[in-house]
Structure formats: structure tokens, C-alpha cells
Amino acid sequence: MRSVELPYRPDILVAGGGTAGCAAAIAAARRGHRVLLIEEANALGGVSTSGGVNEWFAGLDGLGDIWSRLMADLERFGARFGRFYNPEYAKIVWQLMAEEAGVDLLFHASVFDAEVLTSRIIRVGGAAASHRFQVPANVFVDATGEGDLSWLAGAEVMQGHPETGCTLHMSLTFILQDTGSPVLPYLPPGMTPIDGQDELPGLHGGLRLADGRVYCNMTKVMGKDPTDPVSLSDAEREARRQLVRIVDYLQRTRFPTYALCSSGARIGIREGRRVVGDYLITEEQITGNAPRAVTDGIAVATCQIDFHSLTKPGHGGWRQRVEPYSIPYRAMTVKHLRNLLVAGKCISGDQVAQSSYRMTPTCCAMGQAAGTAAALAVEARVTDVRDIDIDVLQADLARGGMELDPAQHVAFSPELTPDPDKGA
Numbered sequence: 001m002r003s004v005e006l007p008y009r010p011d012i013l014v015a016g017g018g019t020a021g022c023a024a025a026i027a028a029a030r031r032g033h034r035v036l037l038i039e040e041a042n043a044l045g046g047v048s049t050s051g052g053v054n055e056w057f058a059g060l061d062g063l064g065d066i067w068s069r070l071m072a073d074l075e076r077f078g079a080r081f082g083r084f085y086n087p088e089y090a091k092i093v094w095q096l097m098a099e100e101a102g103v104d105l106l107f108h109a110s111v112f113d114a115e116v117l118t119s120r121i122i123r124v125g126g127a128a129a130s131h132r133f134q135v136p137a138n139v140f141v142d143a144t145g146e147g148d149l150s151w152l153a154g155a156e157v158m159q160g161h162p163e164t165g166c167t168l169h170m171s172l173t174f175i176l177q178d179t180g181s182p183v184l185p186y187l188p189p190g191m192t193p194i195d196g197q198d199e200l201p202g203l204h205g206g207l208r209l210a211d212g213r214v215y216c217n218m219t220k221v222m223g224k225d226p227t228d229p230v231s232l233s234d235a236e237r238e239a240r241r242q243l244v245r246i247v248d249y250l251q252r253t254r255f256p257t258y259a260l261c262s263s264g265a266r267i268g269i270r271e272g273r274r275v276v277g278d279y280l281i282t283e284e285q286i287t288g289n290a291p292r293a294v295t296d297g298i299a300v301a302t303c304q305i306d307f308h309s310l311t312k313p314g315h316g317g318w319r320q321r322v323e324p325y326s327i328p329y330r331a332m333t334v335k336h337l338r339n340l341l342v343a344g345k346c347i348s349g350d351q352v353a354q355s356s357y358r359m360t361p362t363c364c365a366m367g368q369a370a371g372t373a374a375a376l377a378v379e380a381r382v383t384d385v386r387d388i389d390i391d392v393l394q395a396d397l398a399r400g401g402m403e404l405d406p407a408q409h410v411a412f413s414p415e416l417t418p419d420p421d422k423g424a
């Protein structure tokens with residue numbers, strides 16, 4: 001492969017431009033730092049845009065000004081409907097916000113290597129447009145969703161159920177659009193028709209949104225490994241075969257005038273690697289009587305446990321309301337690495353806790369915290385992100401609209417109605 005010299009010398013490099021990565025890059029760049037955001041796809045927002053997710057699960061207030069700005073700009077575009085939104089507009093909003101903050105964006109670029117010296121990442125290697133590249137930086141943020149950068153740098157990771165290794169299922173989301181006249185359902189030969197709700201592979205949705213689109217988070221691919229190349233590819237194939245059958249069923253039943261309009265640019269991964277940090281957020285901590293606040297809290301999670309069954313179709317799992325709880329800074333500092341922070345769904349926690357804090361609004365708050373912390377590390381010239389002043393970080397986040405006291409947040413648990421569509 002040929003190499004290319006990129007024109008970037010960032011202070012802070014953010015790997016992955018999903019919700020957490022966007023918020024991290026924006027938070028760091030608006031303090032005047034040179035920030036490079038490297039993203040595999042052709043747009044920002046990750047699962048919450050390219051992945052086709054249209055919904056937010058969490059309380060929406062007190063999550064920081066980056067989150068508030070996202071919601072407000074979507075509103076201006078007429079693309080927000082309560083806790084639903086049109087992800088095509090979210091791609092635009094994220095990009096404009098990142099450009100305004102001065103973030104350098106590198107799309108179509110995949111990070112696949114990390115050079116580490118004395119527990120510090122010196123540079124990352126990647127590829128874009130058939131060119132290999134290397135970029136050095138001072139501080140790194142892993143917001144790849146699957147903990148790619150941490151794993152490449154040799155960090156310890158966890159994945160899936162502690163006994164079986166099974167991760168939460170993957171889903172290829174899709175959108176139906178009303179054509180105004182009856183459509184002719186067609187199921188290719190060899191495909192088994194779905195003849196009732198009970199035969200659906202995943203959630204029973206088909207949610208008609210305020211803009212007329214029907215959002216379907218209905219495929220369910222279990223038992224595949226999102227971090228294994230062959231398994232991930234097989235998951236995409238299985239999901240699309242499910243999609244054909246589900247569309248045929250929906251056209252024969254609830255949506256006889258609707259055509260398939262689009263599907264996620266890639267299958268949605270709920271859970272991949274979880275990076276081992278200095279602190280592990282656990283099921284016991286978020287369900288028990290442990291204090292909801294911790295001294296180094298940098299964001300608050302409010303969503304229920306949304307643990308889909310790992311083996312059964314439908315939701316088939318369990319949901320449990322949890323009282324709002326702090327995400328500790330230590331869950332974002334990576335064991336044995338000094339200049340790396342992790343943000344988003346791949347921070348340090350067990351599988352059940354992850355099913356609660358993995359939600360988009362929470363990932364945004366974590367991203368703002370990680371980007372601000374990375375900026376503080378550069379400003380204070382510390383060689384270890386653990387050495388920043390947590391009080392200063394928390395004060396900065398509070399000034400940026402983040403409510404860090406869990407008691408001021410409201411628990412979010414739509415499962416309290418028995419509606420099978422209420423899963424994320």
C-alpha cells in the first residue's frame with residue numbers, strides 16, 4: 001500500500017466520529033486546540049446517523065451545550081419530533097458544528113494501528129483511499145464504539161456475556177415511505193414468509209414518525225461477533241435477509257402503501273469491546289443502593305437497563321428502571337495507558353450496565369467530558385490524563401450546561417408501558 005503524508009499535526013486526535021467522538025472533538029477544538037477527527041464513514045454521527053437510529057433514550061436535559069445545540073439545530077431544520085429525529089439532518093448538524101469549532105475532519109479513514117512508547121500512544125496508523133497514513137498527537141480519544149484504538153494500543157478489553165461471550169444483538173434499521181397507493185409485496189423464492197407478530201425476529205416496531213416516515217428497528221442478529229471480520233460480514237447478510245421478510249410482512253399487514261426507502265449504512269452494533277479502565281461501572285452499582293454520585297462524575301446516565309435477550313427473538317430480555325447515576329472519569333481512563341481517553345458505548349463497564357449507558361444522549365455527554373479533559377491535559381502539559389484537575393473539569397462542564405448531580409436528573413424508562421416497541 002502507498003503512504004501519504006497528511007497535512008495534520010493535531011494536539012488531540014479523536015478516533016471515530018459517532019456521537020461521542022463528535023462531542024469530544026468539538027469540546028476540545030472550541031478551546032483553540034488542533035483536533036483531528038478520523039471517521040470511517042462519509043458522515044458524522046455513527047450509529048445515531050449512518051446506523052439509521054432515529055430515537056433518543058434518556059432524559060434530554062442537563063447533558064451539556066453540545067447536546068442542546070444538536071437538539072436545537074435539528075428543531076430548526078424541522079427534523080426533531082420529541083425524542084425522535086431525522087438522522088440525515090443530524091449528519092449535517094454534526095458536520096457544521098465540527099467545522100464551526102475548527103475540527104479537522106478526515107472521512108473514509110480507518111484507524112488500524114497504534115504505536116505505543118512507555119505507556120503513551122505516540123501515533124496512530126490508518127488507511128484512507130488506498131493510502132496508508134500515520135498521525136502523531138499528544139492526547140488521543142477512542143470513540144470508535146468498539147474500542148478499536150484502545151485494543152490496537154494493547155489495552156485490556158472485555159466483550160459480551162462473562163460466560164458465553166455473547167454480545168447484545170446487532171440490528172440493521174430501515175425506513176419505509178408512503179407511496180400513496182397500494183404496493184405489491186414480493187418475497188423472493190426460498191424465503192420464509194412471516195405470518196404473525198410472533199414470527200418477527202426482533203422488536204415488533206414500525207413506528208410512524210411525525211414526518212411520515214416509518215422507522216423500523218426490527219431485525220435481530222444474535223450470536224455474531226461485531227469485532228470479527230467474517231462474523232460481522234455474516235451479520236450484515238443475515239440482517240438484510242431478515243429485512244426482506246419483514247418488509248414483505250409489513251406491506252401485507254400494517255403498511256400496504258409503503259415502500260422500502262433506505263437502510264442503515266451499516267448494521268447497528270449495540271455492544272462491541274468494552275475497554276478496561278481504572279473503574280468498572282457495574283450492574284450492582286447502578287441497580288443497588290450504592291451512592292448515585294461519585295466524586296469524579298463527569299456525566300450522568302439516566303436510561304433504564306435495556307438488556308435484550310441474547311438468545312431469544314423479540315426483545316425477550318429484561319428492562320429495569322435505574323435511578324440516574326454518575327459516569328466516573330475513571331471509567332474513561334484506560335488502564336496502563338497514559339494519554340488515552342475512551343468515550344461512548346465502549347467505556348469501562350459490565351455488560352448489563354452498558355445496556356443502560358450506551359444510549360446516544362449519554363454518549364454525547366461522555367464525549368463532551370472526554371474532549372474537555374483531553375484539552376485540559378494539553379493545557380496543563382501533563383503526560384498522564386489522570387493528572388488533570390477534576391474540579392476544573394467538572395466546573396468547565398457545569399459552565400457548558402452539564403448537570404453533574406444525578407439527583408437533578410430524571411430516570412428514563414419507557415418500558416414501564418408493556419409496549420414491545422420500546423426497546424433501543
Ligand SMILES: Cc1cc2nc3c(=O)[nH]c(=O)nc-3n(C[C@H](O)[C@H](O)[C@H](O)COP(=O)(O)OP(=O)(O)OC[C@H]3O[C@@H](n4cnc5c(N)ncnc54)[C@H](O)[C@@H]3O)c2cc1C
Pocket residue numbers: 015016017018019020021038039040041045046047048051053054055056057058109110111112143144145146148149170171172173217267268269270343344345346358359360361363423424
Ligand atoms: C439498532 C440500534 C438501536 C438503538 N436505539 C437507540 C435508541 O432508541 N435510543 C438511544 O438513545 N440509543 C439507541 N441505540 C444506542 C446508540 O445509538 C449508540 O450506542 C450510540 O449512538 C453510540 O455512540 P458512540 O459514539 O459511542 O459510537 P458509534 O455511534 O458506534 O460511533 C463510532 C464511530 O467510530 C467509527 N469507527 C469505528 N471504528 C473506527 C476506526 N477503526 N477508525 C475510524 N473510525 C472508526 C464508526 O464509523 C462510527 O462512526 C441504538 C443502537 C442500535 C445499534
